[in-house]
Amino acid sequence: MPRKTIRKPGTRTYQNYSHNTLETCLRAIRLKLMSQRAASDHYKIPRSTIKIKLKKYHGKSVGHSTVFSREEELCFAQHCVTFANFEFPLIPIDLKMTICRYLDSKGTQVPQFKNNIPQDDWVNSSLKRHPEENKNCGLNEDLVGQAFLDRL
Known part of the structure; x- marks a missing residue:
């Protein structure tokens, strides 16, 4: 759907x-x-x-609240930006697995996620909420290799 x-x-x-x-x-x-x-x-x-x-009735946003707090989401966004600064782009499955490992380490079970793995629509919504995450996702291998050699 x-x-x-x-x-x-x-x-x-x-x-x-x-x-x-x-x-x-x-x-x-x-x-x-x-x-x-x-x-x-x-x-x-x-x-x-x-x-x-x-x-000023109905001051809250529509829908249920986000799964993670604002600080946790900013931490995930910073995680993606840090990887992008090292010319190592994260693909959506990497972000999903990072979220899954984080939830498993906390011992938290999120009912919206199947096996604590976020779905594609959650990743897309997260990218809309934090556009800085999407900074360097489109790098190819040649650029990554060259950037790595330049930093040595």
């Missing part, structure tokens, strides 16, 4: 506005440049959404 669903024509539209548009709308209302109703008509954002955002 694909991670991103494709909407069928004629179905209800959800959030047809960007985060920047919403912030601009809320700023205009807070500065009393527009009323809620006028801002709703101008920015094409539902008035109920504007009211909820102004009262």
Whole structure:
């Protein structure tokens, strides 16, 4: 099943506005440049959404929380960047096995991972959350060998 669903024509539209548009709308209302109703008509954002955002209800992100804490994810990202600095690119299976070994050493069983090995969609989501991980993934063997010899 694909991670991103494709909407069928004629179905209800959800959030047809960007985060920047919403912030601009809320700023205009807070500065009393527009009323809620006028801002709703101008920015094409539902008035109920504007009211909820102004009262700061539902502050958390949608979906379940990430498997690892922010510090752990940054540690994994730094791990990938360190390898990339030594011209040794990690492929997704290397990252998966690193995560698996980490969870096994902690004695933690993650129900979202089969045998504590993350799936491809988790790796893709992690790369989206930490774009610095994806820094040098496309190096070929000649460049890696030459970079290694240059460092000697």
